[in-house]
Amino acid sequence: MGIAGSKTLSTTLHNCTLWKADRSPACRSVMMALDAMNLSLTEVDVDIDKDEHNLPEIVAMNPFRTLPILKDRELILRDSHAISTYLASRYDESDKILPQDxxxxxxxxxxxxxxxxxxxxxxxxxxxxxxxxxxxxxxxxxxxxxxxxxxxxxxxxxxxxxxxxxxxxxxxxxxxxxxxxxxxxxxxxxxxxxxxxxxxxxxxxxxFFVTANKKGLSEFTNRIDTGKISGLNEFKKCPRSSLTRRSTGGTLSET
Ligand SMILES: N[C@@H](CCC(=O)N[C@@H](CS)C(=O)NCC(=O)O)C(=O)O
Missing domain, CATH: 1.20.1050.10 (Glutathione S-transferase Yfyf (Class Pi); Chain A, domain 2)
Known part of the structure; x- marks a missing residue:
């Protein structure tokens, strides 16, 4: 699944993990970038509404207590813009969504x-x-x-x-x-x-908008409209791969 929905095989970044919350636009920008580039990594959901972004292991990686966070081996990045440009310049060979010139x-x-x-x-x-x-x-x-x-x-x-x-x-x-x-x-x-x-x-x-933005956006909309946190049982702080998220059309399911 690329920008035009092409069926090229996905590249799995085995050393990379992304901590994210679907309702966060900053996180969804990275998830969309990943899907547009056909890149997959381990994704870990962090529930901001349950204060999980203040857990010691998250704060150790990001003292600013914001999401997303990317870890690639020893490198830790804590800003969506830096994360997306890093992933594109390091792992995307198409030179399309982040031109090299x-x-x-x-x-x-x-x-x-x-x-x-x-x-x-x-x-x-x-x-x-x-x-x-x-x-x-x-x-x-x-x-x-x-x-x-x-x-x-x-x-x-x-x-x-x-x-x-x-x-x-x-x-x-x-x-x-x-x-x-x-x-x-x-x-x-x-x-x-x-x-x-x-x-x-x-x-x-x-x-990529369908697989990586739609679900979080409706979660956010529901949160704003009702003040409630939707699908609470779907929030699980367990890793799943970007590929799993994509194959379920952006919905969460167990790996
Ligand atoms: N400029 C940062 C902003 C990150 C940010 O503020 N993320 C929000 C979610 S969109 C957050 O983690 N907020 C913590 C909170 O809501 O308590 C980025 O693009 O990564």
Whole structure:
């Protein structure tokens, strides 16, 4: 399963483990990148709602207490953007989703910095009061800020199918994880942001979006709509492979 759903064989990264939570957009961006590159590794679910990201073994790897975390032999990375670019530059041979030429690469980096510096902080300001402070609504200022991002992205998409230009890259994948999640809180208005809305639809049709984003997104939506944690019995802190996740269409099942 590649970007266009091709049936090339998956490469298993035997030394790599990813600690992640499906409802987290940062984690889903890495999972989508893995699926787009046909890479598999061991995935371990960490339940943020049960505070598992504060367990000593997780904090030892990431004192910032955030997910995702990647371990490749002795290397530990604790930022989704660094993780995805590391995996792509080390293990992806296609040179497609992370171009090797400096100009193409800089366009992707630009989007990743935009996600990390602008989109993610605006998303967290909007969602944390709902997730952790019993707030039921997104406040007016965060709505305004998120809509400013939608306007930025609408401008970036003028004359382009993809945020990175003529083909889909890690930049699109990363932004799609954040925006598809922000969209649950502050819906992308089709009339005001037609290019962004169409781009999000195109992204949602990609095979990797179905296998790696859809389930976590509906878990997140359910959490926001009801305040409840869906499918509690599905949260298991046991390893499974990326391949298993993909073969079940993004749903969790035992290996
Ligand atoms: N810039 C970091 C952000 C990571 C981050 O903040 N992750 C969130 C989940 S999306 C988290 O772990 N939050 C902890 C919490 O909700 O308590 C990245 O992209 O990896």
């Amino acid at each position: 400096p100009a193409g690469r800089s366009l992707v980096d630009q989007l990743l910095h935009y996600d990390s510096g602008i989109l993610q902080p605006r998303y967290y300001v909007s969602v944390y009061p709902i997730l952790y402070e019993n707030c039921r609504y997104v406040m007016p200022q965060p709505i305004e800020d998120i809509e400013k991002s939608y306007q930025d992205l609408e401008t970036m998409l003028t004359g382009h199918l993809w945020l990175s230009g003529s083909w889909l890259t890690l930049g699109d994948i990363t932004v799609a994880a954040t925006i598809s999640t922000s969209n649950v809180l502050v819906p992308v208005d089709k009339q005001r942001f037609p290019l962004l809305s169409n781009w999000l639809y195109r992204m949602s049709e990609q095979a």
